[in-house]
Amino acid sequence: MHKVIRQMSQLRLQAPQGAALLRSADSSSISPAISPVSPPALQSKSLHTAASAGMLCAKWNKYNYGPRKWLEYNKTVHPPQETDEEPRNAYVCHMRSNIKYSPDKMWYIAAFVRGMSVDEALKQLNFVLKKGATDVKETILEAQQIAVERHNVEYKSNLWIAESFVGKGRVFKGVRRHARGRFGKVEYKHCHYFVRLEEGEPPQHYYQEPQTPEQQYESWMEQMRSRKIINSL
Amino acid sequence: MEKLASAKTCLKLLQVMPGVQQAALLPGGGLGVLASPLQNLIQMQQVRHRQTKHWKPEFKRLRKLKFVKMDLPNLREKQEDITKEEMRSRMKERGVLPPRPWMERPFHISCTGGIFEAYVPPEGDGKKSIISTSGAKQKLEFLEKKSKSLMAVRKIRSYDENFSSDDFGAEAQDIYIQAHTHMAAKDKYKIREFVSERCYPEMMHNVKDKTIRWKFLQSLEPPRVVHARVTEVITKENQFAQVTVRFHSQQMLAIYDRFGRLMHGSEIITKDVLEYVVFEKHISNEYGKWRLHDKIIPDWLPAKQPAPITYRLIEDAEEPPKELSAGDAEVKQVDSVGEQSKEQLPLATPVESHTKPSLAI
Numbered sequence: 001m002h003k004v005i006r007q008m009s010q011l012r013l014q015a016p017q018g019a020a021l022l023r024s025a026d027s028s029s030i031s032p033a034i035s036p037v038s039p040p041a042l043q044s045k046s047l048h049t050a051a052s053a054g055m056l057c058a059k060w061n062k063y064n065y066g067p068r069k070w071l072e073y074n075k076t077v078h079p080p081q082e083t084d085e086e087p088r089n090a091y092v093c094h095m096r097s098n099i100k101y102s103p104d105k106m107w108y109i110a111a112f113v114r115g116m117s118v119d120e121a122l123k124q125l126n127f128v129l130k131k132g133a134t135d136v137k138e139t140i141l142e143a144q145q146i147a148v149e150r151h152n153v154e155y156k157s158n159l160w161i162a163e164s165f166v167g168k169g170r171v172f173k174g175v176r177r178h179a180r181g182r183f184g185k186v187e188y189k190h191c192h193y194f195v196r197l198e199e200g201e202p203p204q205h206y207y208q209e210p211q212t213p214e215q216q217y218e219s220w221m222e223q224m225r226s227r228k229i230i231n232s233l
Numbered sequence: 234m235e236k237l238a239s240a241k242t243c244l245k246l247l248q249v250m251p252g253v254q255q256a257a258l259l260p261g262g263g264l265g266v267l268a269s270p271l272q273n274l275i276q277m278q279q280v281r282h283r284q285t286k287h288w289k290p291e292f293k294r295l296r297k298l299k300f301v302k303m304d305l306p307n308l309r310e311k312q313e314d315i316t317k318e319e320m321r322s323r324m325k326e327r328g329v330l331p332p333r334p335w336m337e338r339p340f341h342i343s344c345t346g347g348i349f350e351a352y353v354p355p356e357g358d359g360k361k362s363i364i365s366t367s368g369a370k371q372k373l374e375f376l377e378k379k380s381k382s383l384m385a386v387r388k389i390r391s392y393d394e395n396f397s398s399d400d401f402g403a404e405a406q407d408i409y410i411q412a413h414t415h416m417a418a419k420d421k422y423k424i425r426e427f428v429s430e431r432c433y434p435e436m437m438h439n440v441k442d443k444t445i446r447w448k449f450l451q452s453l454e455p456p457r458v459v460h461a462r463v464t465e466v467i468t469k470e471n472q473f474a475q476v477t478v479r480f481h482s483q484q485m486l487a488i489y490d491r492f493g494r495l496m497h498g499s500e501i502i503t504k505d506v507l508e509y510v511v512f513e514k515h516i517s518n519e520y521g522k523w524r525l526h527d528k529i530i531p532d533w534l535p536a537k538q539p540a541p542i543t544y545r546l547i548e549d550a551e552e553p554p555k556e557l558s559a560g561d562a563e564v565k566q567v568d569s570v571g572e573q574s575k576e577q578l579p580l581a582t583p584v585e586s587h588t589k590p591s592l593a594i
Contacts, residue, residue: 089492
């Protein structure tokens, strides 16, 4: 694959050199400089089509199911409860695989809606100025619908986002031309988005509860008392 | 990259529009003071440039030319969205031959696709006394319908010497109990011995994602064969027999959902159940067995108790799918069986004999 990439880049880099020569010869006139540029572009397009098809065929033919374990949690059947026990809250796991978006950027959206109620998350995602927010919103709507239709959830507004995280999907490597016969690598990244909706009200503090000054003082004192003083008796 | 940038700009404009609507919704008179800062905020957002802007815009076109264009496959496209010509051109590109247009598969017909000449239970069965006029009429009608069943029983006995309509009730009850017990236990391999292939998907679909507690307490009346029919499928020698048995029993049913919460029924309360169950056997097959095939739900039966869950009634569909999913297994089976019987009634009325039901293939 690398040999093919180098040959492609060398072939393409020869054409700009020719164009540069033409520009240096006729620096005064602009119109001759434009016309020589288009034929190399056509040639390069025709060249890379076959090569890219050859490259991508191997990728296409590989088995690519995406993650499969996350949706298996929907098949867990919990044992029946007694009448005096607290009823178990329903939960639904859902995902959307191979979204054409960077997982590093999608993480911000996933972390943003974590711990929100579903209605609040859908409201907030309308104002998130990122391309992946649309996919996240659609995934949450799908999960909400599945919860009501298949998992015996009574009210669709009585759900909150218990888990929301991003996985890496497929990465296609592209090529970008640099100077002096060199080339740079371009990564076209995909990501998977996973969400788990749980029934009930969202908790007051999804992450660690912020400590009051008294609690901070107590933990500091505990740490001070339990520390090891070296070079002591 | 430029496409992505333009897409981002469009997304930003689309996402800003709800804000505009909110500003428009505000009443102009009293809250006019509040509206202007909102509009300023909206204008500020609209003026915002994209984050990937380069500091030297005059070479934007040359920067674009640095990228070697490659056709990224759309990993999220669905098979049904691709047109035939597109699929054909892709297969040509990859050198894939089209699949064979014909498929050779062996057929094995082990049960029929429905009930032929379904039994119509008399109204108020199990409740009205013989002394009343309607009870007496039912007795007379029963005698009229019995002759055809007797001929069918004689036909069954010519294939199966041990068959007796008086003794078949107990055997049928045993099959019935075994089928429901294995259904509740989700034993999908053992249930095949007691349930025909037509009935199997309905039962297993009802059991999916649920826990069922079912118990057969006692039989209020001895099970009785009320109907029998024999028909052939494709050839004269391929005979199938269907026998309808009337059960009046006391049962306990409790259905829990995926999370162990009670959906329907109770483990304490017992219910009297009046059922007309159809059993089928491939009598031409030497090793054929009597298996539970279908249930007949009379129209006069009172409606089942709905599930306590709140559901939304979808007015477009004839029956809301939410109700089906929320209901219990019996109600689901009842509803589906009711539909099947309704569909078959117009088929059964024009043709009396030589009816060939649809095959469960």
